[in-house]
Amino acid sequence: xxxxxxxxxxxxxxxxxxxxxxxxxxxxxxxxxxxxxxxxxxxxxxxxxxxxxxxxxxxxxxxxxxxxxxxxxxxxxxxxxxxxxxxxxxxxxxxxxxxxxxxxxxxxxxxxxxxxxxxxxxxxxxxxxxxxxxxxxxxxxxxxxxxxxxxxxxxxxxxxxxxxxxxxxxxxxxxxxxxxxxxxxxxxxxxxxxxxxxxxxxxxxxxxxxxxxxxxxxxxxxxxxxxxxxxxxxxxxxxxxxxxxxxxxxxxxxxxxxxxxxxxxxxxxxxxxxxxxxxxxxxxxxxxxxxxxxxxxxxxxxxxxxxxxxxxxxxxxxxxxxxxxxxxxxxxxxxxxxxxxxxxxxxxxxxxxxxxxxxxxxxxxxxxxxxxxxxxxxx
Ligand SMILES: *Cc1c(COP(=O)(O)O)cnc(C)c1O
Numbered sequence: 576x577x578x579x580x581x582x583x584x585x586x587x588x589x590x591x592x593x594x595x596x597x598x599x600x601x602x603x604x605x606x607x608x609x610x611x612x613x614x615x616x617x618x619x620x621x622x623x624x625x626x627x628x629x630x631x632x633x634x635x636x637x638x639x640x641x642x643x644x645x646x647x648x649x650x651x652x653x654x655x656x657x658x659x660x661x662x663x664x665x666x667x668x669x670x671x672x673x674x675x676x677x678x679x680x681x682x683x684x685x686x687x688x689x690x691x692x693x694x695x696x697x698x699x700x701x702x703x704x705x706x707x708x709x710x711x712x713x714x715x716x717x718x719x720x721x722x723x724x725x726x727x728x729x730x731x732x733x734x735x736x737x738x739x740x741x742x743x744x745x746x747x748x749x750x751x752x753x754x755x756x757x758x759x760x761x762x763x764x765x766x767x768x769x770x771x772x773x774x775x776x777x778x779x780x781x782x783x784x785x786x787x788x789x790x791x792x793x794x795x796x797x798x799x800x801x802x803x804x805x806x807x808x809x810x811x812x813x814x815x816x817x818x819x820x821x822x823x824x825x826x827x828x829x830x831x832x833x834x835x836x837x838x839x840x841x842x843x844x845x846x847x848x849x850x851x852x853x854x855x856x857x858x859x860x861x862x863x864x865x866x867x868x869x870x871x872x873x874x875x876x877x878x879x880x881x882x883x884x885x886x887x888x889x890x891x892x893x894x895x896x897x898x899x900x901x902x903x904x905x906x907x908x909x910x911x912x913x914x915x916x917x918x919x920x921x922x923x924x925x926x927x928x929x930x931x932x933x934x935x936x937x938x939x940x941x942x943x944x945x946x947x948x949x950x951x952x953x954x
Contacts, residue, residue, distance in 0.1 A: 594895035595916055602911075604630070607934035610911055617911040618939050620929045625789045625867040625886050627934050628813030628853040638814075641848030649841035654830070657841030665847045668854050669818050672787070673797045673804050677826035679819050680847075682839050684784050684807030687817035688715040690833030691805060695778065695825075696721040696749055701742045703734050705752040707759060709782055710919075712751045721749075728756075731767040738775045748777035754796030754804075755785035758920050758928060760871075760887030762796065769800035778802060788812055789886055793857040793864045811857070811864075814849045816842045863933060870940055871931040877944035888929040889915075890947065898925035901950050910943055 590596040602612045607627060610619045628634050641661060649657035666678040681687035692715030696702055700721035704712060707728045716723045724741050726734040734750060742748050750772050752763045765781060772779040780803040786795030788811025797804065802825070808816035819829060829836060857864050867886035875883045880890065892898045898914035905912045905927070916925045927947075931940075 594899055597916075607936075608932050612911065615906075615909075617906065617909055618935060618943075619911040620931070620935070620943070621911050621913040622932060623785070623810035623930060624813055625811040625930070625932045626813065626853075626857070626864060627932060628788075628811070628856060631813065631853065631856060633856065634813060634849050634852045637852035638845040638849040642843075642845035645844035647845065648843050651840060652837060653841040654837060659841065659844045659847065661844050661847040661851065662841060665851050665854075666818070668851060670820055672794055672854065672858070673783075673820040674794075674799060675804060675820035675822070677821060677823045679821075679826045679829045679833070679836065680842055681817040681819070681833075681836055682842065683809065683815065684782070684805065684817035685711040685714070686835040686839065687805045687807075687819050688712050688782065689718060690715070690835030691780070691803065691819050691829060692716055692749070692751070693719040694829055694833040695719075695803075696747060699743050699745070700747045700749070701738070703737055703748070703750045703777075705729065705756075705763065706921075707753070707756050708751060709753055709757055709784065712753070712780075712782060716751065722746075728759075729761070729764055731764055731771055734768065735771045735775070738771065738777055742775070748775060749780060750777050751780040752782070753785075754781040754783040754798075755790065755885045755887065757785055757887065758915055758926070759889050760785075760883060760885045762884050765796060765798045765801055769798065773800070780805065782806065784810055785885060785887060788853075788857050789864060789867050792861040793854075808846075808850045808853075811867075812850050812853045814846050814853065816846055816850060866933040867931045870933075870935055870937070871929070873937070874929065874931065874940050874944050877941055878947045880947075883931075886931040888931070889926045890929070890950070891924050891926040892951070893923060893925060895925040897951070898927060901927055904950075905943070905946060908942075908946055910939075910946075912943075 608619050651657040670678040688711040696719040698720045702716045702721045706725050724737050781801045783795040783806040787806045804820040871883035871886045895916040902914040912927045915928045
């Protein structure tokens with residue numbers, strides 16, 4: 576189809592002109608946080624495998640053992656024949672870690688939010704989103720058909736006034752936010768949001784993708800007053816998959832009505848076994864789980880940046896071209912720090928995003944901090 580290809584080419588040309596075209600670059604991971612790319616060995620600050628559990632011998636062994644015994648795939652949706660016992664075991668472990676009564680696994684974190692939000696919200700309801708909430712919270716909110724309103728980043732007072740002013744009569748209301756913001760590394764004020772949510776009978780949803788495993792002894796931003804706690808197994812937990820921790824009736828409803836659960840195949844047994852083994856490591860060794868945040872803090876002190884609140888540290892540079900140039904300069908020095916550009920972040924806030932992980936050598940972090948101090952000043 577000529578018109579189809581022309582459409583795609585024109586779109587790509589516009590992205591290229593704005594320094595916004597993205598490319599897949601083959602990258603192989605080696606020992607620790609080292610990677611190889613274009614024949615060059617680089618220390619990666621762009622990987623969410625914060626604890627290197629994807630390469631942990633016990634995690635790999637668990638995945639292999641479960642795969643040998645049970646096969647590679649689940650074979651069907653869990654409601655048909657894909658409900659392997661390892662999945663219930665993993666759900667129980669996650670519920671315990673998050674202090675919730677129950678848990679429902681999904682194929683990924685993205686699928687969790689795409690299923691969860693429309694299962695609870697619909698036309699005539701109101702969803703409030705933090706302006707920096709992750710793309711999959713937006714996707715789930717839009718899919719639900721509910722009215723979506725946006726509050727300024729971490730602005731609890733604005734969330735409260737929007738709830739009071741915009742809630743449709745008899746409509747349900749939800750507040751959705753990242754627990755740890757994925758491109759900024761700061762934390763949501765969950766206590767204050769819970770106050771507002773409770774005062775307005777709104778349901779609070781927190782996305783803890785970047786908290787589980789690395790904050791608060793591995794519990795992440797787990798919070799007893801947040802009734803909907805979702806997250807992913809593909810970052811600090813080292814594997815793949817998403818989850819929602821909630822009360823028993825909510826989880827039972829998700830199993831009946833979340834379309835990305837009902838109509839999508841269950842997680843492979845090897846993936847579930849790997850996640851269980853990874854949670855074992857996290858729970859057994861809190862000192863290890865604390866390393867990424869400690870390294871991020873040391874970096875921010877050395878680089879003269881605001882103290883890190885999570886293993887994610889942003890350095891906002893403004894235009895996409897500036898972020899790309901800084902990323903290339905660091906790559907020439909042996910560091911992989913991917914530039915983050917719109918639409919992942921708002922226009923004018925392109926940045927370097929440093930993700931700290933347990934096995935990055937401290938002397939390399941110090942060298943990186945010295946380089947970062949010499950980058951052009953922030954706008
Ligand atoms: C990565 C991420 C997700 C998506 O998780 P996947 O399991 O990779 O699909 C969801 N929310 C946030 C905040 C994330 O950073």
